[in-house]
Amino acid sequence: xxxxxxxxxxxxxxxxxxxxxxxxxxxxxxxxxxxxxxxxxxxxxxxxxxxxxxxxxxxxxxxxxxxxxxxxxxxxxxxxxxxxxxxxxxxxxxxxxxxxxxxxxxxxxxxxxxxxxxxxxxxxxxxxxxxxxxxxxxxxxxxxxxxxxxxxxxxxxxxxxxxxxxxxxxxxxxxxxxxxxxxxxxxxxxxxxxxxxxxxxxxxxxxxxxxxxxxxxxxxxxxxxxxxxxxxxxxxxxxxxxxxxxxxxxxxxxxxxxxxxxxxxxx
Amino acid sequence: xxxxxxxxxxxxxxxxxxxxxxxxxxxxxxxxxxxxxxxxxxxxxxxxxxxxxxxxxxxxxxxxxxxxxxxxxxxxxxxxxxxxxxxxxxxxxxxxxxxxxxxxxxxxxxxxxxxxxxxxxxxxxxxxxxxxxxxxxxxxxxxxxxxxxxxxxxxxxxxxxxxxxxxxxxxxxxxxxxxxxxxxxxxxxxxxxxxxxxxxxxxxxxxxxxxxxxxxxxxxxxxxxxxxxxxxxxxxxxxxxxxxxxxxxxxxxxxxxxxxxxxxxxxxxxxxxxxxxxxxxxxxxxxxxxxxxxxxxxxxxxxxxxxxxxxxxxxxxxxxxxxxxxxxxxxxxxxxxxxxxxxxxxxxxxxxxxxxxxxxxxxxxxxxxxxxxxxxxxxxxxxxxxxxxxxxxxxxxxxxxxxxxxxxxxxxxxxxxxxxxxxxxxxxxxxxxxxxx
Numbered sequence: 116x117x118x119x120x121x122x123x124x125x126x127x128x129x130x131x132x133x134x135x136x137x138x139x140x141x142x143x144x145x146x147x148x149x150x151x152x153x154x155x156x157x158x159x160x161x162x163x164x165x166x167x168x169x170x171x172x173x174x175x176x177x178x179x180x181x182x183x184x185x186x187x188x189x190x191x192x193x194x195x196x197x198x199x200x201x202x203x204x205x206x207x208x209x210x211x212x213x214x215x216x217x218x219x220x221x222x223x224x225x226x227x228x229x230x231x232x233x234x235x236x237x238x239x240x241x242x243x244x245x246x247x248x249x250x251x252x253x254x255x256x257x258x259x260x261x262x263x264x265x266x267x268x269x270x271x272x273x274x275x276x277x278x279x280x281x282x283x284x285x286x287x288x289x290x291x292x293x294x295x296x297x298x299x300x301x302x303x304x305x306x307x308x309x310x311x312x313x314x315x316x317x318x319x320x321x322x323x324x325x326x327x328x329x330x331x332x333x334x335x336x337x338x339x340x341x342x343x344x345x346x347x348x349x350x351x352x353x354x355x356x357x358x359x360x361x362x363x364x365x366x367x368x369x370x371x372x373x374x375x376x377x378x379x380x381x382x
Numbered sequence: 383x384x385x386x387x388x389x390x391x392x393x394x395x396x397x398x399x400x401x402x403x404x405x406x407x408x409x410x411x412x413x414x415x416x417x418x419x420x421x422x423x424x425x426x427x428x429x430x431x432x433x434x435x436x437x438x439x440x441x442x443x444x445x446x447x448x449x450x451x452x453x454x455x456x457x458x459x460x461x462x463x464x465x466x467x468x469x470x471x472x473x474x475x476x477x478x479x480x481x482x483x484x485x486x487x488x489x490x491x492x493x494x495x496x497x498x499x500x501x502x503x504x505x506x507x508x509x510x511x512x513x514x515x516x517x518x519x520x521x522x523x524x525x526x527x528x529x530x531x532x533x534x535x536x537x538x539x540x541x542x543x544x545x546x547x548x549x550x551x552x553x554x555x556x557x558x559x560x561x562x563x564x565x566x567x568x569x570x571x572x573x574x575x576x577x578x579x580x581x582x583x584x585x586x587x588x589x590x591x592x593x594x595x596x597x598x599x600x601x602x603x604x605x606x607x608x609x610x611x612x613x614x615x616x617x618x619x620x621x622x623x624x625x626x627x628x629x630x631x632x633x634x635x636x637x638x639x640x641x642x643x644x645x646x647x648x649x650x651x652x653x654x655x656x657x658x659x660x661x662x663x664x665x666x667x668x669x670x671x672x673x674x675x676x677x678x679x680x681x682x683x684x685x686x687x688x689x690x691x692x693x694x695x696x697x698x699x700x701x702x703x704x705x706x707x708x709x710x711x712x713x714x715x716x717x718x719x720x721x722x723x724x725x726x727x728x729x730x731x732x733x734x735x736x737x738x739x740x741x742x743x744x745x746x747x748x749x750x751x752x753x754x755x756x757x758x759x760x761x762x763x764x765x766x767x768x769x770x771x772x773x774x775x776x777x778x779x780x781x782x783x784x785x786x787x788x789x790x791x792x793x794x795x796x797x798x799x800x801x802x803x804x805x806x807x808x809x810x811x812x813x814x815x816x817x818x819x
Contacts, residue, residue, distance in 0.1 A: 290455065291452070302417040304417045311448070
């Protein structure tokens, strides 16, 4: 079998550890795989479309762009369990007098990077759908790590810091960051609370072109699915990559992102 | 706000809930948020049920209601929704997810019967704990330093330990010997009457210095040899490590008192012989735990029991008599463990005798035709003679020859007690090192 070349974005040094480990696991499973790293998702999407890599490990924004650019013919290969049913949280200062979404008008709303699905694109889209007039909200953006599509989580931590410091009365972050920060004891519940939760959406996806052979797609999935949380070697990699188990692909979880990009001209 | 008793409610009937799930557990988190302490109530409750088992969580906190489903998603539990009680509280239902350690109180749990282990006299023995939480037949390197009886989360890294089998490591007497060893600890500074060191004739003082040098050198090996096996022991057999740790403390104390006695009379230390050095190196180079315990504790320390009794009987002063007597009592425990270990291992591995004999033969081959180191022979003779008067030395030398005979006789006796036939025991005894250890 030909070596599958996978693209991933180097948003953190651990990305090398993750993919070297997964490469070894794939080899052990009889599926030759190698990876190359990109500095941003835009470059990675172009490389996939140009055939320089066979598979791209994509954010939701990169995924829907691949779907759009291929006319929906691209092959989705798999996702993390944590990529399913993602939500964003509207977090407010308890002293800000924001008791409903309508109270956001006239307030400062901290948001993450403009290419972050969970900390910017979708929460603003859903807030507008709920009747919030974003023109009447002072948006405080944290456009850190652009090109990484929010992978680093830095802009979400910036949002929480702005809330703690009183630079914003409200802010939006992904649900996993929000409960993770709370579980770690880094949130003072007497000062901050979640007021509202967005509808669910799906997150990252392995994308390939339609020309990617089915046998290789099957082998790719087989090797992924063989990674077990209870296996010490796999577990270390799964922890770093933020999942317990790989899941088959599904497309319905991206409809809201497509609608948001259509509405805002964000393609 | 505390967990109520688990109620025997039927398990969740939702499709996907596992068969045989534990009954539901109910908790109340009051007005606590996820980040405000609610997890300290919710997580232990989930710990009580198996995968698919349901915990109901009463709460008056809107923030908790907003976040509990997200927390379930992050932890791979299943959020089943909430209903409102007439008193205004929300009752959320959470089904335990597939990951994490086995539930508390399950088959792999344990830790024994808790306080019932304590004895009416107020003591609490390691032997009682071991009886309640016995050694596993085999241990998994992936459980690492998890104490035996703990619920181990699966997926931990394997530890570099290779002594994994109960029948090769851990005789049932282990914890009892540990209890005895701890109770018998003594103080090398205060428990020896150092003011009773006598001023001895020069020849006798020199002989005593030589004997103490020899004892200390051998006891140093008895400190190093078991120590090298400690990191290889699986922590599930912690009582073996604990006993070895006390044994090492014994050996350290012996080295301490033997060298103190050598120096206390002004005679100083004697000679370290190549025969001794070669013999002890061959012990240190043992890589098999059972073979090492056999050579060190059964043959070596066993033989040392006779040597120590000889020195005690012929001790020229009270300090020497006391310190050697105390060391001998410790050594008797070491021999006891060695015998128990080898007897246990032989009972489970009929091929072991051949391996042990081969280990003794290999060691004998490295020793060549060496005899008891010359100055050790002389020193023991002079010690038994209480000086170097020829008439007394005749008696002293006879006592030394008797010692050698007694050592051989007792070695055979111990080997038979360890489970060898008389013929096997004689063969092994005859091959034993002339260095005694």
